[in-house]
Amino acid sequence: MLPSTITFLLLLGVSNGWPQFDFLNQMGFNGGFNMGQPPPNTPPGSRPGSPFGEIMGNINGMMKGLTDQIGKITQGLDVNNDLGKMAGGPPPPQNEWMEHARRFCRRFPGHPKCRYNEAEHVWVYSGQLPQFNDIGSMLNGILADTGKWLPKVPFINIRDPLAGINNDLKNALAGISVQFGQISQQIANNIKGICQRVNCKQQQQKNVQMKQDILKSTVAFEKKIFGSDVADKMNMRFDRTLQLKQALLEKAQLKGVVAPEDNGVFDKDLLLTETQANFMLNELGKGGEGAIPLPGSAKAKRASIFFEQNIIQKWPITAPIPYTFDASLDNLDQNDVRGAISEIEQKTCIRFKYYATPPRGNHINYQKVNSPSFCGLSYIGRVEPANPVYLSFQCGNGRGIAVHETMHALGVNHQHLRMDRDKHIRIDWSNINPQQYDAFVVADSKMYTTYGVKYAYDSIMHYNAYTGAVNIAKPTMIPLINQQSNIGLLGQRAKMSVADVEILNKMYCKAAGCDDKNVYCGAWALQDLCNNPNHNVWMRSNCRKSCNFC
The missing domain is CATH 3.40.390.10 (Collagenase (Catalytic Domain))
Incomplete structure (x- = not known):
C-alpha cells in the first residue's frame, strides 16, 4: 500500500466499531436530545412505551446503522467517498480511474493536476490528470483545506449595519x-491543549456515513422535484459547508491543528444553502478564494441574511404553510410531527396545511432517515424549491425534536x-x-x-x-x-x-x-x-x- 494511501486511511479513521464517547454523542447532540446529568423529568412524547423501550429502540437503530454501513454507502453520488473506498484496494482499470479523475477535477478544479481553460470554459484532458497513486494527497488535501481547490467563493458586498450609527x-x-469567528488567544490555546491529548484530525467513520446518508436523501428529494441529477449541486453545498468549518478554524488560529467533522452539516443539525455558506465565508475574508469562477456565475448582488432583507427567507403569512409526509414515516412518526405542528399553531398565529401529495411551490417535507448519526436536520428559513426536514426518530421525544427542526425551517437559530x-x-x-x-x-x-x-x-x-x-x-x-x-x-x-x-x-x-x-x-x-x-x-x-x- 502506498504511503499516501496509508495517510488517508489514518485520517479517515475507519474502524470496526464506535467508541463509547461516540455512542453517547449520538444520543442527543444533534437536534438536541437532553443528556444533562441528571436528566430532567420531562413529560412523555406522543409515543407509547417505557424509557427502556426507548433505549432499546436507540440501540437497535444504531446496530442497524452499523450493519447498513457494509456495502450500502451511496455509490457514485460523492466522488470523494468513491475514491476513499478505492484507496484500500488494487488500482482499477485505467478507463474507470480516468472517469473518477475527471469527476474529481470537475468538483475540485484547483487541484494541481486538474486543468481548466478559463477563457474557453472547457476542461482540457490532454494534460496529466490525477493518478491512482495521488488518492492519498487528493483526499488529505480536501480535509486540510478544501477551499483552495474549489471554484471561487463569489464576492458579496456586505453592508456594515453599524455604519453611520451613533x-x-x-x-x-x-x-x-459582533466579529464572526473571533476568539481570544487563551481559548485557542485551550483547544490546542485538547489536541495534545486526543487526535483532532481523524475522521470518524460515523461522519463518513452521516454525510452519505444525508447526501442520498437530499439528492433523492430534489431529484423528485427537479427531475434531473442534482448530485453536483448538493456536493457543492457540502463542500462549502466544510470550507466554512475550515475557515472558522483558520480564523481561530487552529488551521493544521484541527480537521473539522466532514459530515455535511453545520452546528450539528443545520443544512446550509450555498448562499448562506458564501455569506459567512465572505465574513471570514474568503470572498474570491478558490480556483476558477463558478461556470455561469454572475457578479453577486449585495446580500444580507438579516431577515428584514430576505436572504434567509420567512414564509408568507397570507396562507398556511404547506407540509407533506414522506412515505418513510410510519403512523407514530407522523403523530410526532403533527404534535409538533399543533403546538406551534396553538401558541402562535402560524398555520400549517397538510397535503397528501407534494404541492407545487414551497412546502415542508418531513422525511425519516434511519441513521444513528443524528436526531434531526433542517435548513434555516424557507429555501428553494422546498424544505426537507430529516428526522431519525431514534433519540427519544420525537415530537420535541420535530418542534426544534420545524423552528429552524421557520428561521430560528440556536x-x-x-x-x-x-x-x-x-x-x-x-x-x-x-x-x-x-x-x-x-x-x-x-x-x-x-x-x-x-x-x-x-x-x-x-x-x-x-x-x-x-x-x-x-x-x-x-x-x-x-x-x-x-x-x-x-x-x-x-x-x-x-x-x-x-x-x-x-x-x-x-x-x-x-x-x-x-x-x-x-x-x-x-x-x-x-x-x-x-x-x-x-x-x-x-x-x-x-x-x-x-
Whole structure:
C-alpha cells in the first residue's frame, strides 16, 4: 500500500466499531436530545412505551446503522467517498480511474493536476490528470483545506449595519460578539491543549456515513422535484459547508491543528444553502478564494441574511404553510410531527396545511432517515424549491425534536449561539471536542437578531449542557445564573419556552410594516434603549419590532 494511501486511511479513521464517547454523542447532540446529568423529568412524547423501550429502540437503530454501513454507502453520488473506498484496494482499470479523475477535477478544479481553460470554459484532458497513486494527497488535501481547490467563493458586498450609527449605540454592544469567528488567544490555546491529548484530525467513520446518508436523501428529494441529477449541486453545498468549518478554524488560529467533522452539516443539525455558506465565508475574508469562477456565475448582488432583507427567507403569512409526509414515516412518526405542528399553531398565529401529495411551490417535507448519526436536520428559513426536514426518530421525544427542526425551517437559530450568549452561559473551551468547534462559535451577528427577546435557558432551541464534551462527566455549557437549577433545563425538548413563542410571534405575527431596519435592534432593546431620551426618536423609526412599538 502506498504511503499516501496509508495517510488517508489514518485520517479517515475507519474502524470496526464506535467508541463509547461516540455512542453517547449520538444520543442527543444533534437536534438536541437532553443528556444533562441528571436528566430532567420531562413529560412523555406522543409515543407509547417505557424509557427502556426507548433505549432499546436507540440501540437497535444504531446496530442497524452499523450493519447498513457494509456495502450500502451511496455509490457514485460523492466522488470523494468513491475514491476513499478505492484507496484500500488494487488500482482499477485505467478507463474507470480516468472517469473518477475527471469527476474529481470537475468538483475540485484547483487541484494541481486538474486543468481548466478559463477563457474557453472547457476542461482540457490532454494534460496529466490525477493518478491512482495521488488518492492519498487528493483526499488529505480536501480535509486540510478544501477551499483552495474549489471554484471561487463569489464576492458579496456586505453592508456594515453599524455604519453611520451613533457612537453611544455602538458602545452599547460592548461585550456582545459582533466579529464572526473571533476568539481570544487563551481559548485557542485551550483547544490546542485538547489536541495534545486526543487526535483532532481523524475522521470518524460515523461522519463518513452521516454525510452519505444525508447526501442520498437530499439528492433523492430534489431529484423528485427537479427531475434531473442534482448530485453536483448538493456536493457543492457540502463542500462549502466544510470550507466554512475550515475557515472558522483558520480564523481561530487552529488551521493544521484541527480537521473539522466532514459530515455535511453545520452546528450539528443545520443544512446550509450555498448562499448562506458564501455569506459567512465572505465574513471570514474568503470572498474570491478558490480556483476558477463558478461556470455561469454572475457578479453577486449585495446580500444580507438579516431577515428584514430576505436572504434567509420567512414564509408568507397570507396562507398556511404547506407540509407533506414522506412515505418513510410510519403512523407514530407522523403523530410526532403533527404534535409538533399543533403546538406551534396553538401558541402562535402560524398555520400549517397538510397535503397528501407534494404541492407545487414551497412546502415542508418531513422525511425519516434511519441513521444513528443524528436526531434531526433542517435548513434555516424557507429555501428553494422546498424544505426537507430529516428526522431519525431514534433519540427519544420525537415530537420535541420535530418542534426544534420545524423552528429552524421557520428561521430560528440556536439559542446558545446568540450574539449575547456569553452574558448568559460560559463555554468550557478546555472540554469541547475541537472537531465540533463550529457548534460553539457565536452566530454571525449580521445574520440573526434577538428581536429583543430575552435569553432563555429553557428554550427548545438550546443544546444541552454536555454537548460536544470530551469528558462527558463535565458540562461544556454552564449557566451564569442559577447554575444548579438552569443546567438541567438546557436542551429540554418537552415544550416550547415562553421565549420560543415570543420570537415566533415577533417574526410572523406583527402587522405589515412592523419591522426593524437594523440587525442590532434586538440587542439595543434588551439594554432598555428603546425609550432612552437620547435615542428614542431613532429607535422609534428604526427598531419598531424589537421595541414593541407596533
